[in-house]
Amino acid sequence: MSTKKPSGRLQLRKTPQQERSIQRLDQILEAASALVAEQGVTKLRMTDIAVRARVPIGSLYQFFPEKAAIIRALHDRHTTRVQSMARDMFANAPSQAQALDLAEAAVVNFYQTYRDDPIYLPVWMAGMADTDLRELNSQHLQNVSQIIYDSLIHLVAEEHHAEFKARIRIFLYLSGATIRYAMSQGEAEALVYISEWLAAVRRSLFEF
Numbered sequence: 112m113s114t115k116k117p118s119g120r121l122q123l124r125k126t127p128q129q130e131r132s133i134q135r136l137d138q139i140l141e142a143a144s145a146l147v148a149e150q151g152v153t154k155l156r157m158t159d160i161a162v163r164a165r166v167p168i169g170s171l172y173q174f175f176p177e178k179a180a181i182i183r184a185l186h187d188r189h190t191t192r193v194q195s196m197a198r199d200m201f202a203n204a205p206s207q208a209q210a211l212d213l214a215e216a217a218v219v220n221f222y223q224t225y226r227d228d229p230i231y232l233p234v235w236m237a238g239m240a241d242t243d244l245r246e247l248n249s250q251h252l253q254n255v256s257q258i259i260y261d262s263l264i265h266l267v268a269e270e271h272h273a274e275f276k277a278r279i280r281i282f283l284y285l286s287g288a289t290i291r292y293a294m295s296q297g298e299a300e301a302l303v304y305i306s307e308w309l310a311a312v313r314r315s316l317f318e319f
Contacts (some may be wrong), residue, residue, distance in 0.1 A: 119176075120176055120179060120180060121179055121180050121183040121243050121247070122180065122183075123175065123180070123184070124172075124173060124174055124176060125173060125174065127174075135164075135166055135170060136174055138164040138165070139161075139164045139171060140185065140188075141164070142161075142163035142164035143163075143164075143181050143184075143185060144230050145163060146159055146163055147185070147229070147233050147234065148230055148233075152233045152234065152236070152237040155181075157172070157175075157181075160181065179241055179243070179244065182237050182244060183243075183244060183247065185234050186234055186238055186244065189234065190247075190251040190254075193251070194251070194254055194255055194258060196217070196221075197259055198258055198262075200213050200216065200220075201213055201258065201259050201262035201263060204262060204263055206266065207317045210266055210316075210317070211312070211316060214282070214309075214312055214316065215309050215312070215313070217286075218286050218289075218290065218308070218309060218312075219305065219309075221286070221290055222290045222293060222294070222301075222305055225290070226301070232291065235248075235291070252280065252283055252284060253280075256279050256280045256283055263275075266317070267317070267319075268319070271319045274319065275319075278316065282312060282316065285308070286308065289304060289308040292304060293305050
């Protein structure tokens with residue numbers, strides 16, 4: 112997995128240790144989430160976050176050097192959840208058929224989890240517009256790819272390992288793109304796109 116450290120502008124200035132500081136950080140992130148849900152990322156202001164969180168603006172800057180660092184913290188909530196889900200879901204796959212079932216379940220789970228999440232798309236779009244956040248998202252894709260690859264590689268002949276690793280990365284990238292597009296459509300149409308993508312995965316993931 113990638114160990115490249117994120118840009119300093121995206122890092123917490125201090126990691127809370129005491130319960131009061133932990134609660135204050137949670138207040139800030141919940142306030143930021145609520146504001147992103149209401150008005151998106153572009154209009155998000157540090158002063159507005161402090162007001163919503165009911166903390167002094169100085170306390171906000173004690174944790175976050177700028178708005179992008181708050182977006183990174185919200186992004187990390189998502190990536191931590193997805194990586195944990197990948198580890199749990201793909202941990203036990205004794206056959207290619209079961210692995211395909213798990214891949215399908217993962218895509219459906221992701222879609223159902225994030226379709227009605229008002230934070231996911233705005234935070235992802237903000238990440239694509241910021242060089243440092245975009246690098247974090249690339250690292251996340253690499254990390255999840257590695258988790259799934261490590262879990263399933265025993266199902267693939269050794270001569271196909273490199274090809275399979277690339278295929279897993281493509282599967283994840285295109286799954287995310289398909290899901291995000293489906294999320295912009297009505298429910299019935301979205302399910303058609305998800306179904307077509309899953310059929311393509313079943314045909315190709317283990318075919319060499």
